[in-house]
Amino acid sequence: MAHVYGFAAIVVSRLGAEVKRLLKDSSPRNDMPGALIFRSDLLSFSETFIRAQAEAVHGFRTVYTGMRRVEGGLPLHGAVETLCEFTTGFCQARIAAYDKLGFAPGFHERLRRHRPSLIHAHFAFDGLRASTIAKNLKIPLLVTLHGYDVTKHLDYGPTFSGLWQQASRFLCVSEYIKRAALKAGFPAEKLMVQYIGIDLDAFPSREQPSSESPPTVLFVGRLAEKKGCIYLIRAMAEVRRAVPDATLLIIGDGPQREALERESTALGVEATFAGRRNPAEIRVAMSEAAIFCAPSIEAEDGDSEGLGMVFLEAQATELPVVSTNHGGIPEAIRNGVSGLLAEPKDAQDLARCILEYLQNPRSRDQAGVAGRKFVIDCFDLKHRTTQLEQIYRDVIAGR
Numbered sequence: 106m107a108h109v110y111g112f113a114a115i116v117v118s119r120l121g122a123e124v125k126r127l128l129k130d131s132s133p134r135n136d137m138p139g140a141l142i143f144r145s146d147l148l149s150f151s152e153t154f155i156r157a158q159a160e161a162v163h164g165f166r167t168v169y170t171g172m173r174r175v176e177g178g179l180p181l182h183g184a185v186e187t188l189c190e191f192t193t194g195f196c197q198a199r200i201a202a203y204d205k206l207g208f209a210p211g212f213h214e215r216l217r218r219h220r221p222s223l224i225h226a227h228f229a230f231d232g233l234r235a236s237t238i239a240k241n242l243k244i245p246l247l248v249t250l251h252g253y254d255v256t257k258h259l260d261y262g263p264t265f266s267g268l269w270q271q272a273s274r275f276l277c278v279s280e281y282i283k284r285a286a287l288k289a290g291f292p293a294e295k296l297m298v299q300y301i302g303i304d305l306d307a308f309p310s311r312e313q314p315s316s317e318s319p320p321t322v323l324f325v326g327r328l329a330e331k332k333g334c335i336y337l338i339r340a341m342a343e344v345r346r347a348v349p350d351a352t353l354l355i356i357g358d359g360p361q362r363e364a365l366e367r368e369s370t371a372l373g374v375e376a377t378f379a380g381r382r383n384p385a386e387i388r389v390a391m392s393e394a395a396i397f398c399a400p401s402i403e404a405e406d407g408d409s410e411g412l413g414m415v416f417l418e419a420q421a422t423e424l425p426v427v428s429t430n431h432g433g434i435p436e437a438i439r440n441g442v443s444g445l446l447a448e449p450k451d452a453q454d455l456a457r458c459i460l461e462y463l464q465n466p467r468s469r470d471q472a473g474v475a476g477r478k479f480v481i482d483c484f485d486l487k488h489r490t491t492q493l494e495q496i497y498r499d500v501i502a503g504r
Contacts, residue, residue, distance in 0.1 A: 138222035140165040140497060141244075143235040147171040147187065148179045151327065153384050154414045155227050156181065157304050161490040165497060168219045172200045172234065184219060188212050207237040216242060222501050223247065229254035229265060229275075236271050245500045249276040249299070250286055252411030256432075259407075261289040269295070273500045276493075279412040279433030299493060301414065302486030308421035310477055311392040313470070319350040320463050323394035323424075325387055325415050326401075328359030331408045333400040333429065335361070335368060336452045340400075342372040343456035348463050351375075356382050356390060391422045395469070396462050398427040401434060402449045413437045417484050420444070420476030425469050427458045443476035 142159045144152070147169050156179055159167045168184040176191045188209055189196035203209050216238065225247045226235035232248035239246040248268070255261070269292050276299040277283040283296050314321075322341065326332040334355065341353050353376040355365070362378065369376040382390070391397065397419035401410040410432035417437055419426050426444035428434050438444040445458035462469040 137164060137166045138497075138501065139168060139219045141168050141170040141186075141216065141219070141221045141224040141235075141238070143170045143224055143226040143231060143238070144228070145172045145231045145234055146175050146178075147173070147181060147185065149175050150179055150381060150383065152227075153179065154301050157307070157486060158301055158490060158493070159183075161302075161304065161486050162494060163490075164494045165222075166219065168216070168221065170216065170224070170235075170238070172203070186212070186215050186219070203237070204234065207241070213238070213241045223273075223497060225249070225497070227251065229261075229268065232268050232272060233264070236268055239271065245273045246271060247274045247276060247496070247500060248272050249278065249301075250282050250291075250411075251278050252282065252432075253408045255282060255285045255289045255291070256403075256409040256411070257407040259289075261291075265289075265291070274496065276496070279436045281409075281433035281436065282411045285409075297496075299496065300412070300484060300489055302484045302489030303414070303417045303421050303480055304486045305421055305481065308388065308391075308418050311422045311424065314393050314395060318393075319352055320348065320395035321352050321354050321393065322396050322398050322459060323354050323356070323390055323419075324399055325356045325390070325397070326399050328355070328357050328361045328365060329404075330361065331401060331404040331410065332357075332359075333402040333449070334365055336400045336402070336450055336455055337398055338365060338369050338372060338374050338376065339452035340455035340459060341369075341374045341376070343453065344459050344463065345374065347460055351463060352377070354379060354390060354394065356380070356387060388422070391419055391424050394424060396427055396459060397424045398455070398459060400427070400429045400447065400449070400455050401431055402429065403431065410434055416444070417480050420473075421480045421484075423473035423477045425462050425472035425476060427455065427462065429455075439475065439479055443472055443479045445472075 148155055169181050170186050172188045173196055174187055174191055189199050221244055223245045224235050224239050226232040227249050228251055229248055236246055275291055275296050278301055280298055283298050286296055287293055324337055328334055344351050355376055356379045358381050403409045412433040416426050420443055426438055428438055428446055429449040430446040431449045440446045447454040447458045
């Protein structure tokens with residue numbers, strides 16, 4: 106029955122969040138300054154953190170702004186403006202022309218009608234397109250740096266030198282990303298760390314899963330090299346020698362899926378590949394799992410984990426987490442308190458961490474409680490967004 110109560114709690118929390126959103130949308134906001142929230146493609150299912158942050162802004166009229174909508178992507182509440190609709194040949198041609206010429210008077214006029222005071226772009230490459238909008242509308246530009254946009258092995262100078270001059274601020278999702286941005290050549294005086302928070306109402310404390318059920322290790326993420334899922338499958342082969350009924354649930358899709366399925370079969374790991382799931386289904390999976398594990402690594406091209414919002418989401422539900430000492434993850438998990446960090450690409454060390462929690466329920470429960478407290482103290486979306494709005498006001502005032 107625990108999973109039923111857990112699901113009910115999630116439904117109630119989401120209804121409460123939806124009521125708050127509707128109240129926010131219905132309140133008079135015409136006297137508020139406007140903020141364009143820019144992402145070239147609005148918005149993939151993995152980018153709930155962008156939507157959550159935008160919906161938590163109360164002191165500005167937010168307008169989702171981009172080049173096009175993502176077919177089957179996240180539903181967006183409130184105003185949305187795009188250069189064109191979904192991906193078609195004509196839409197791609199318009200975007201290519203915009204990138205080259207920066208000319209779209211109708212699009213710019215629609216944006217002007219919202220009377221924006223600034224534009225906030227997510228990811229540096231999207232900041233390039235947002236900079237064209239900022240110039241045309243004569244408004245300041247902020248860019249949030251998330252990960253691959255500063256960690257890959259690239260020469261960033263030729264691409265971003267103009268953006269470095271134009272942007273008023275670069276908001277880094279972690280201290281690790283700030284260090285990477287400095288190394289990539291971003292101007293130190295414009296860099297600041299601004300964590301993106303978690304909506305605690307959307308991720309309530311869960312009921313503990315029944316001890317009679319086989320323990321499930323949950324992975325959520327894109328099935329790509331950076332996410333390190335291959336090492337989790339290899340670790341689970343070791344885990345099942347000690348805990349034979351332990352199972353693995355993998356939520357996500359990507360280029361490595363077939364290879365991962367073959368690996369799990371070859372090693373005799375009982376793994377369910379569930380494919381892509383919506384945010385509500387992921388929350389249910391978190392409510393029923395024993396452990397969350399996503400052992401990210403540095404990819405061959407340098408792509409690294411900037412912070413790892415999914416670790417914060419899991420901890421917010423009191424689900425203990427296991428990951429790796431890599432990228433910005435040590436800022437998202439208190440090693441030895443709210444979770445355990447293994448060495449990257451070390452399946453044996455990862456198995457040790459997973460077994461520490463599977464074989465010690467008390468330690469697992471303590472980590473869960475500590476994890477939610479950590480998120481409340483350091484990553485509350487309301488508090489973080491209040492800080493963000495002050496940054497908006499400072500930028501508008503030229504401070």
